[in-house]
Amino acid sequence: MKRFLGIFITGLLLLTLCGCDSGAVRVQTATDVVMGTVVTIKLYTTESEDLTGELLALLGRLEEDELSRRLPSSEVYRLNSSEHGREQQVSEGLGKTLERCAKIGTASGGALDITMGAVVQLWDIDHYADCPEEFMRPEKSEIAQALSTCGWEKISLSESAQSITLEPNTVLDLGAVGKGIALDRILAYLEGKPAVSGAVISVGGSVLTYGCKPDNSAWRIGITDPFDTSDVCGYLLLEGTKCVSTSGNYERYVEVDGVHYHHILDPKTGEPVQNGLASVTIVSSDGFLSDALSTACYVTGEEKGLKLTERYGCQAMFVSEDGLLRMTEGFRQLFEPK
Numbered sequence: 530m531k532r533f534l535g536i537f538i539t540g541l542l543l544l545t546l547c548g549c550d551s552g553a554v555r556v557q558t559a560t561d562v563v564m565g566t567v568v569t570i571k572l573y574t575t576e577s578e579d580l581t582g583e584l585l586a587l588l589g590r591l592e593e594d595e596l597s598r599r600l601p602s603s604e605v606y607r608l609n610s611s612e613h614g615r616e617q618q619v620s621e622g623l624g625k626t627l628e629r630c631a632k633i634g635t636a637s638g639g640a641l642d643i644t645m646g647a648v649v650q651l652w653d654i655d656h657y658a659d660c661p662e663e664f665m666r667p668e669k670s671e672i673a674q675a676l677s678t679c680g681w682e683k684i685s686l687s688e689s690a691q692s693i694t695l696e697p698n699t700v701l702d703l704g705a706v707g708k709g710i711a712l713d714r715i716l717a718y719l720e721g722k723p724a725v726s727g728a729v730i731s732v733g734g735s736v737l738t739y740g741c742k743p744d745n746s747a748w749r750i751g752i753t754d755p756f757d758t759s760d761v762c763g764y765l766l767l768e769g770t771k772c773v774s775t776s777g778n779y780e781r782y783v784e785v786d787g788v789h790y791h792h793i794l795d796p797k798t799g800e801p802v803q804n805g806l807a808s809v810t811i812v813s814s815d816g817f818l819s820d821a822l823s824t825a826c827y828v829t830g831e832e833k834g835l836k837l838t839e840r841y842g843c844q845a846m847f848v849s850e851d852g853l854l855r856m857t858e859g860f861r862q863l864f865e866p867k
């Protein structure tokens with residue numbers, strides 16, 4: 530009888546704890562390296578079926594089949610190595626992505642530029658961040674040569690975004706939007722799983738919050754402190770489904786002779802952006818937007834970036850190299866400083 534009472538009380542407790550659903554809520558967690566970055570998953574679900582493996586596999590496929598610039602199996606790789614100057618078919622998913630990138634590219638005055646692959650390859654900060662002793666600063670002439678293959682005019686998308694033509698030597702690089710697209714794919718997956726009442730998923734610098742926690746409290750998302758990446762500069766308190774992306778000069782970089790070379794490149798100069806910013810964080814209900822805008826706003830700087838985020842109905846925080854935190858009013862309402 531005592532045992533029965535114990536089970537009954539535990540059941541009641543779980544029902545009370547679970548604000549979103551009436552079943553017993555289980556927590557599923559996983560951490561792995563996918564898409565070249567650390568992915569952490571926490572799901573609240575009323576079913577015992579483990580979903581974390583499927584989510585990790587979904588991200589792996591996104592990289593392998595669509596977005597990777599390095600894996601020969603991906604669509605982006607196929608386009609980059611196809612005969613340039615000739616129209617190439619693109620999948621519906623990639624077509625939509627390219628279309629959205631083009632719109633933000635234009636709206637940001639060219640700050641977001643996914644045709645910068647040749648310049649990204651030339652600096653290869655992703656590689657040198659792991660082995661700085663090998664770093665060689667590209668020559669001005671090499672940068673100029675690589676830059677001559679970049680720009681939105683170097684690609685033409687067909688009306689319905691079913692095909693693309695690349696100018697000779699133009700290389701696509703979707704590194705600025707990949708993690709945001711990952712969040713959108715995860716969101717679509719979770720929306721098809723009614724047993725999942727809440728989730729928080731981080732793909733590198735981008736985080737998705739979904740649904741609610743069992744106790745109905747807000748999701749508390751730490752924003753990395755650019756000056757001490759083991760710490761946070763504050764927390765976002767978020768309700769429901771939100772996407773948070775941060776672009777920062779601390780993510781992938783190499784420091785040589787006191788110069789900090791990082792992975793976000795200025796399409797005007799072909800060099801790492803130097804505009805006094807250390808990081809930009811964007812909150813949106815759309816993963817792609819949060820990621821695309823965090824990179825674009827990092828490049829444009831605060832003034833133009835604020836206009837851009839306003840135009841897209843997103844919230845933003847700019848952290849300057851001298852440690853100042855500036856944010857939109859909407860961001861301030863969600864932000865808890867450290």
Ligand code: AMP
Nearest residue numbers: 640641642643704705776792793794824
């Ligand atoms: P993120 O961390 O989202 O800001 O994206 C940075 C990545 O996007 C880099 O590692 C490059 O692959 C790529 N990238 C760098 N600069 C730009 C740019 N101005 N526009 C588009 N992609 C860029």
Ligand code: MG
Nearest residue numbers: 705820821824
């Ligand atoms: Mg980005």
